[in-house]
Amino acid sequence: MASRTWTFNGRILGVGTSSGARLVVGIWDTSPLGSFADVMIELGDGHRLLLAPTQEVADFVGGTYVFDETRIEPVEVRCTAEPGSTVLAGSRSTAVCVITASLTLTAALGRRTVLGWALRGIPRSVAASPLLSAVTDPVARVVLRGVRTRGSAGQGRREYYGATDVRAIRSVSARLDGLDLGCLTVVDPPARFGFSSTPRRPSLTEVVTTIVQR
Template identity: 75%
Template sequence: MASRTWTFSGRILGVGTTSGVRVVVGVWDDSPLGSFADVMVERADGHRLLIAPSQEVVDFVASTYTFDETRVEPVQVGTDATPDRGVPHTLHLTTASLELAADLGRRTALGWLLRGIPRGLAGSPALSTVTDPVARVVLRGVRTRGSAGHGRGEYYGATDIRAVRAVTARLDGVDLGTLTPVDPPARFGFSSTPRRPALTEVVTTVVERA
């Protein structure tokens, strides 16, 4: 049976806040839709919101994950870097609805292990199939393969993880509070980000069966 495949390479930021809102930011350097960033927000009451920079991105993401509301807004993402090392230490995101700044920490122990995986191999569905049972045990709420429905399978391959030390955010003008674990897990698809707030380098493969 023929299938269609899309590959996205970039970073995923996952944070929780004391207001009960969980935020997942995707910053995609290379994708079939070009370079872009999008935001998935789950409020404390379970309402799931997608913010994306174009209707094309909204249509693709909403055909892969599940939301109660979508908004088309420009999504601007930037980083501040340590002058002597050029290492990003703060990620800034701005849309019409959301402002967020995440203070990035050091690479985690798991991040050091993942750095040995070539990016080409990280995006392999075969590797995601092998790592999925481990991810379920080691990282609560995380799976590396599965489906949110909609006839599409998804495969995640991580190549680095940095901890998030603090976050400030406002959604629709309301302060979201301070950093907490991503708990309960976000419910946009079959997998959540790690419970510990983090910025994860990732290669994501989406497969649609004809």
């Protein structure tokens, strides 16, 4: 049987809150499922929740990661920035707002991190290469607790992450089902949706994600 490959281009927002929640927002500009956003949440009690905009997205994400509950609801992402800037441009102040029927989240972005500056020169075509993920994975395991750049996913799939930029998160406000999730904290313990978590330091990472099923 011929292998299948799916490539997702966009950004991943990962934050922790003082209630014990860890939230991971995928903001995908291009993908085999079109342009969309989804939210993965692990609460302090370990309950893992997926918010997906369509059943198609829920089926694909749920087939790759593990959740205790899935909700199908529109996921809107708004990015605000100073004139002439982009979401990951230098030190200009920006914010990412996520709105669903269950969740409202606003994350204020800080400066590009040291890692972000180091990653800026990597072309997306190179970042998407599984070979690069194989090289960076041992480093990521040591430097970024809980982070892997390659690993096994659901349904016999292999997943590869290639980052090209990183910005810090300065603050976050979030409410789930009307309850305040608290203030910004590190992503600790690592989220348990799949083989990898987002970095412990809250961040917005520009990324190419490649999923291969053989």
